[in-house]
Amino acid sequence: MPRKLRFGIISTSYHYSLRVHDQLVGSQKVEPVAIASRSLDTARAYAADHGIPRAYGSYEELLADPEIDAVFNPLPNFLHAEWVIKAAEAGKHSLCEKPMGDDAAQVREMAAACEKNGVLLSEAFMFRFAARNRRAREIIASGELGRIWAVKAGFSFNVPRSPRNIRHYPEMAGGALADAGCYTVAATRFLLGAEPVAVLSSMHIDEEFGVDMSGSGILEFPGGPTGLISYSMEDAGSQQIEVIGFDGRMVLDQFVISAGEPGTISVRANRSDVERVEHFQADLIYRAEFETFADAVRGEAELPFDQRDAIAQARVLDALRESARLERKVGLPPQPGR
Structure with a gap:
């Protein structure tokens, strides 16, 4: 795995743009390398504005990128589960915005998909x-x-x-x-x-x-x-x-x-x-949150807030x-x- 954990951002999120992206710039442990939108033009404009190398016109294309290790999921609440599960099936770790899912049963499904595919899952309470x-x-x-x-x-x-x-x-x-x-x-x-x-x-x-x-x-x-x-x-x-x-x-x-x-x-x-x-x-x-997640993905530290914590929440x-x-x-x- 490269020295920096390579993140794909699922959606051209205002929250990510406003609060998260600038804190990741300069990190020695994580790097945003791709952005996806339902519109390729929107994704390209967002990528250009934020200095993100690659842009995709669908979430599926981002998940198919072999040079992405993990995804940050700031989608609307009702889409969290679908795209965490699809990310897991694509072999990507997920740092997912709160609330993780609609209810505990759905969060258990997300956790099960991540465990089955050997990837980590954490709820992003920064x-x-x-x-x-x-x-x-x-x-x-x-x-x-x-x-x-x-x-x-x-x-x-x-x-x-x-x-x-x-x-x-x-x-x-x-x-x-x-x-x-x-x-x-x-x-x-x-x-x-x-x-x-x-x-x-x-x-x-x-x-x-x-x-x-x-x-x-x-x-x-x-x-x-x-x-x-x-x-x-x-x-x-x-x-x-x-x-x-x-x-x-x-x-x-x-x-x-x-x-x-x-x-x-x-x-x-x-x-x-x-x-x-x-x-x-x-x-x-936000940098601390992403870097802690990266340390856990590399096996250098325990994930302090894992899927069990998300289920408990x-x-x-x-x-x-x-x-x-x-x-x-x-x-x-x-x-x-x-």
Whole structure:
């Protein structure tokens, strides 16, 4: 395998262009070598704008390229499974945008296809590679806050109402839980390093579009910690986590989209007026995510967030939807292998 892991990008994604591509330029471990679109002209223009060597007029042509080792899949949610499975069948590893699939059953199908073909699969929650979010997990593990009894995670933004926006289509795996709430679930699991055993959820389902526009949930974790999540795509933008322990509390602002930008962690001991603020410089969270994936593909390191993690994440999202539908708490039996 060449020194750099060669990535093909499936779709001329605005997200990839806006946030990801520039962070990969100059990497010693990964290289974007091809872009695919349903239009060859679109792919060629995008490739020229981003300095990507090859352009394809179909996703199938990109997957047939023998000089591509892995794909980054930032397609709309409802297309993730189809193209991860096709990539696996073509012998390509997949780094797939969130949410991995429509539900846990679909994610298991994706994982099975990757295992059958000997390729790796990971869900691209980039915030897990931000220095301050990793530092927050260290603070929790150190015991400085004492035994944790609550993690409050909220993520919201405003999406203009439009029948042209795929977030408003249930058949396209739209809705606020898939688009925003998944981050609050993943962040709570990440910080606590554990899986919830039960959830209780409430959702606002829009009468016109039939998707959840906002919601909240309670995640019960083994040993007592509770995750309190809220999310919305019809609210003013906010991203905050508060971790509360018996000996202190910690606050992280802008933990998702701006996780790689300069930021702070604030820690205060209970019964104290003194607040410690840790400052963090900007870091290349997308580069770190891609390079970690590359290290795992080469066998140089374990993949920290593999298909088992993606299945565990999807199981929680499934349980939140079921709880909202049934209007009661839903249990989560232990996942084999976790």
